[in-house]
Amino acid sequence: MKKAVIAAVILFAGLAIWAIAAKVAEADKTESFANALAEPSVGNPAPALTLTDTKGKQHNLADYKGKYVVLEWVNFGCPFVKKHYGSGNMQATQKKAVDKGVVWLSVCSSAEGKQGHMAADDWNQEIADRKMSSTAVLIDESGTVGKTYGAKTTPHMYIVNPDGVLIYKGAIDDKPSTNQDDVPGARNHVLAALDESMAGKPVSTASTTPYGCSVKYK
Amino acid sequence: MLPSRPLLSAVALVCLSATLHGDEPSHVKVALIPEVRTIAPGAPFSVAVRLKMDPRWHTYWINPGDSGAPTQIKWNLPPGFEAGPIQWPHPQRIELPPLVSFGYEGEAALLVRITPPRDLKIGERVTLAAHVSWLECEELCVPGETTVSAVVQTEPQAENDPTHAIFFSEARARLPLDSGDWKFAAGSGRGFVRLTATPPLWLKDQVAEAAFFPETLGQFSNGRGSWDRRDGAYVMDLPQSDESTAPVRRLTGVLVSKSGWRGPGSERAIRVDVEIGSEIAGSAGALPGPAASASGGLPGAIGLAFIGGLLLNLMPCVFPVLSIKVLSLAGQADAPMRARMRNAGAYTLGVLVAFWALAGLLIALRAGGEQLGWGFQLQSPPVIAGLASLFFLIALNLFGVFEVGMSLTRLGGRNAGKSGEGAGASFSSGLLATIVATPCTAPFMGSALGFALTQPAPAALAIFTSLGAGMAVPFVALAASPRLLRFLPRPGAWMETMKQGLGFLLAATVVWLAWVLGQQTGSDGVAMLLAALVVQAVGAWVLGKWAVMTRSAAVRRTAGIVAAVLIVGSAAAAVKLAGSGAPPALETAATETWEPYSEARVNELRAAGRPVFVDFGAAWCLTCQVNERVALAAAPVLAKFREKNVATLKADWTSRDPAITQALTKLGRSGVPTYVLYSKDASAPPRLLPEVLTPTLVIDALDKL
Numbered sequence: 001m002k003k004a005v006i007a008a009v010i011l012f013a014g015l016a017i018w019a020i021a022a023k024v025a026e027a028d029k030t031e032s033f034a035n036a037l038a039e040p041s042v043g044n045p046a047p048a049l050t051l052t053d054t055k056g057k058q059h060n061l062a063d064y065k066g067k068y069v070v071l072e073w074v075n076f077g078c079p080f081v082k083k084h085y086g087s088g089n090m091q092a093t094q095k096k097a098v099d100k101g102v103v104w105l106s107v108c109s110s111a112e113g114k115q116g117h118m119a120a121d122d123w124n125q126e127i128a129d130r131k132m133s134s135t136a137v138l139i140d141e142s143g144t145v146g147k148t149y150g151a152k153t154t155p156h157m158y159i160v161n162p163d164g165v166l167i168y169k170g171a172i173d174d175k176p177s178t179n180q181d182d183v184p185g186a187r188n189h190v191l192a193a194l195d196e197s198m199a200g201k202p203v204s205t206a207s208t209t210p211y212g213c214s215v216k217y218k
Numbered sequence: 219m220l221p222s223r224p225l226l227s228a229v230a231l232v233c234l235s236a237t238l239h240g241d242e243p244s245h246v247k248v249a250l251i252p253e254v255r256t257i258a259p260g261a262p263f264s265v266a267v268r269l270k271m272d273p274r275w276h277t278y279w280i281n282p283g284d285s286g287a288p289t290q291i292k293w294n295l296p297p298g299f300e301a302g303p304i305q306w307p308h309p310q311r312i313e314l315p316p317l318v319s320f321g322y323e324g325e326a327a328l329l330v331r332i333t334p335p336r337d338l339k340i341g342e343r344v345t346l347a348a349h350v351s352w353l354e355c356e357e358l359c360v361p362g363e364t365t366v367s368a369v370v371q372t373e374p375q376a377e378n379d380p381t382h383a384i385f386f387s388e389a390r391a392r393l394p395l396d397s398g399d400w401k402f403a404a405g406s407g408r409g410f411v412r413l414t415a416t417p418p419l420w421l422k423d424q425v426a427e428a429a430f431f432p433e434t435l436g437q438f439s440n441g442r443g444s445w446d447r448r449d450g451a452y453v454m455d456l457p458q459s460d461e462s463t464a465p466v467r468r469l470t471g472v473l474v475s476k477s478g479w480r481g482p483g484s485e486r487a488i489r490v491d492v493e494i495g496s497e498i499a500g501s502a503g504a505l506p507g508p509a510a511s512a513s514g515g516l517p518g519a520i521g522l523a524f525i526g527g528l529l530l531n532l533m534p535c536v537f538p539v540l541s542i543k544v545l546s547l548a549g550q551a552d553a554p555m556r557a558r559m560r561n562a563g564a565y566t567l568g569v570l571v572a573f574w575a576l577a578g579l580l581i582a583l584r585a586g587g588e589q590l591g592w593g594f595q596l597q598s599p600p601v602i603a604g605l606a607s608l609f610f611l612i613a614l615n616l617f618g619v620f621e622v623g624m625s626l627t628r629l630g631g632r633n634a635g636k637s638g639e640g641a642g643a644s645f646s647s648g649l650l651a652t653i654v655a656t657p658c659t660a661p662f663m664g665s666a667l668g669f670a671l672t673q674p675a676p677a678a679l680a681i682f683t684s685l686g687a688g689m690a691v692p693f694v695a696l697a698a699s700p701r702l703l704r705f706l707p708r709p710g711a712w713m714e715t716m717k718q719g720l721g722f723l724l725a726a727t728v729v730w731l732a733w734v735l736g737q738q739t740g741s742d743g744v745a746m747l748l749a750a751l752v753v754q755a756v757g758a759w760v761l762g763k764w765a766v767m768t769r770s771a772a773v774r775r776t777a778g779i780v781a782a783v784l785i786v787g788s789a790a791a792a793v794k795l796a797g798s799g800a801p802p803a804l805e806t807a808a809t810e811t812w813e814p815y816s817e818a819r820v821n822e823l824r825a826a827g828r829p830v831f832v833d834f835g836a837a838w839c840l841t842c843q844v845n846e847r848v849a850l851a852a853a854p855v856l857a858k859f860r861e862k863n864v865a866t867l868k869a870d871w872t873s874r875d876p877a878i879t880q881a882l883t884k885l886g887r888s889g890v891p892t893y894v895l896y897s898k899d900a901s902a903p904p905r906l907l908p909e910v911l912t913p914t915l916v917i918d919a920l921d922k923l
Contacts, residue, residue: 041460079359152317153284176287207460213285214317
């Protein structure tokens with residue numbers, strides 16, 4: 001009887017300590033949750049990036065020093081992405097950029113089992129079917145790179161200049177909708193930023209609020 | 219899971235075209251609901267675009283948050299009609315970590331005010347149409363669009379549709395309040411904006427938590443900001459985002475809290491629209507934690523708990539054990555200091571572990587209670603009633619009406635008698651001494667316990683640790699210097715007397731709690747509590763008379779069950795009744811001074827030279843209920859009514875009485891709440907007060923009479 005009582009008491013004491021620890025951890029978690037998405041700033045060096053593409057080749061952001069790099073977060077299931085691919089806008093933007101010597105990396109941070117995630121072969125088929133001009137499509141299944149870049153939506157665009165500095169982050173254009181009719185009249189922030197930077201001018205609109213569906217992280 | 223390549227392409231193409239043609243199955247049903255049946259030329263009226271989302275699907279607020287797109291309405295109205303902006307109900311946070319969106323689950327009613335032209339022809343049917351487009355998301359997102367319409371008749375007088383009265387009342391209760399009596403200020407810090415919210419003087423209730431929804435996109439990172447109470451105001455730090463490079467000069471958005479901004483059960487959202495002022499020093503979150511900012515209550519509680527712990531040593535359920543233990547320790551007076559101190563340390567640890575266990579139990583109970591939606595605020599009537607029941611029961615125990623833990627006391631005694639002490643034995647005797655002491659809570663400990671229940675877990679643990687320390691300290695002192703044993707009184711009848719005396723102190727605490735309850739729920743609430751306490755006393759008496767060692771096990775068991783039912787049942791009833799009681803002021807206001815409304819009575823009173831105040835309300839109108847509680851039942855307002863000899867009439871529109879509907883229409887109002895002040899001068903027009911009342915507002919209006 002005595003041992004049972006002592007055991008019960010120690011159990012409850014343990015419960016108290018555990019409850020406190022859990023509360024403290026939860027407070028930490030909500031803090032870390034708020035910070036789980038980094039926010040790299042325009043004007044600072046772009047975060048490091050190492051991912052494998054759909055053809056099995058590894059890409060390192062550092063390897064592209066000396067060239068402009070555009071990062072495009074993509075998920076073909078998202079109606080906002082469908083707007084830009086369905087209208088041909090994204091492919092046209094990719095081609096214009098690549099023709100200017102820009103390295104265009106499409107990134108998919110969808111976790112396995114979530115919308116947008118595909119096997120490498122299916123990706124390559126999509127690239128062909130949709131006539132994408134991206135230099136490569138990078139698979140970020142774990143979502144680490146997406147979270148490092150603070151990618152919130154699909155599409156979410158980033159431009160890194162030849163010195164490795166982030167010069168643009170945000171939406172692809174200024175008409176946040178799923179309507180393809182909005183594409184022609186919109187200002188393409190990515191092309192504008194590339195044109196300005198390549199001409200040696202500062203980027204006039206360097207940061208905008210991205211629009212789209214949420215990135216399907218793990 | 220993935221279809222083969224050619225099929226995938228085909229599906230992709232089909233999906234694309236389906237989106238373009240809107241053929242996908244929708245998870246949102248949209249309807250256009252006008253508040254009125256008939257409209258009059260030039261008279262604005264309200265309509266609602268009601269979106270009903272399937273479970274787990276949501277649509278978005280004006281600022282969708284990290285992703286998504288807000289619902290849009292394109293009006294197709296006859297010429298001359300003008301539609302105002304969407305009045306958005308307050309959103310909720312929809313979290314899909316690490317992203318947060320702002321939107322609606324379940325149902326959302328977007329209200330819009332439409333103004334017909336002045337030259338509208340009477341007798342015509344008018345079709346109001348809207349093209350609504352939205353984004354509905356579960357995990358996947360689907361854009362949706364549809365056209366909705368409604369038909370209204372044009373008449374000289376606009377008439378409400380009574381079938382929609384409750385719907386619109388509920389919809390309006392979800393709109394953010396104008397800041398009104400709350401004062402907001404914003405200052406900019408390094409990477410964050412600090413919002414300071416000062417509650418109105420008449421608001422006695424706490425706002426336990428709040429979430430801020432900024433109206434502008436890209437201004438703030440959408441993590442949940444802190445909400446702390448500091449110096450009588452609330453402070454919230456909002457970390458900024460550098461998405462939009464435009465300088466942020468104003469803080470505009472909506473603050474939402476389940477606590478309500480005009481007291482419990484009141485409207486949950488309030489508008490914030492302030493200029494962001496000067497720099498503030500320090501970093502975000504550099505505010506003292508909620509425990510420390512509990513206005514110095516915590517250090518006081520810790521001090522009181524320590525004293526309570528010391529007192530515990532004198533209780534008859536602890537003292538015999540203690541003295542036996544110390545005597546056996548004295549037997550070791552020749553043992554080296556180190557050994558004695560080690561034993562004393564082990565004893566202290568045993569005591570602390572037992573108190574932490576008690577804290578753990580309390581925290582677990584509270585957490586479980588919180589899941590059930592119980593609050594543990596010291597100011598809420600159910601908590602007061604619960605504490606009063608608990609203290610009364612303990613007082614009965616101290617008087618000796620019944621004994622608890624006799625087996626535990628035997629345990630303690632048996633264990634203490636053992637010789638051959640080691641650290642382990644000291645630990646377990648410390649543990650047991652505490653368990654045995656728990657029934658004899660001293661009044662100091664009682665209030666510390668009650669206070670601890672309302673505090674966050676770390677503060678509760680601190681209080682219990684202090685209790686344990688207080689209880690263990692005399693033992694440690696005696697172990698350190700056994701010579702002090704000489705000054706220890708011998709156990710005797712004085713212990714019992716002292717225990718009973720403390721019982722009276724506890725009884726006094728119960729009286730104080732009953733008085734606090736009376737302030738909150740009136741004499742009816744106190745009477746119910748006292749009745750519950752009587753039943754408790756009966757239960758305690760049963761326990762004391764039949765659940766004793768002199769009776770057989772069967773009798774003891776039955777008595778135990780009966781007593782438990784009586785005690786727990788009456789305590790639960792007291793708590794529940796305290797929680798559901800309407801505030802007394804409202805009742806007395808309703809029965810004593812508020813006459814039922816009738817136009818004849820108004821004229822009669824005015825002819826007799828009295829100003830008249832009419833409160834048009836309904837039971838289903840949340841704003842009405844809150845206004846009555848907050849403003850019309852406030853003592854200063856009632857005093858002003860008496861001072862100005864104002865007659866107060868209440869028009870109850872709960873069943874949409876046509877006579878009252880007519881009266882509202884004549885006043886140019888379409889629904890409730892409506893507040894009218896008639897001066898005694900029959901020629902003066904009636905004065906309408908705003909829909910959201912505060913005591914100051916009403917008093918000012920009465921002063922202008």
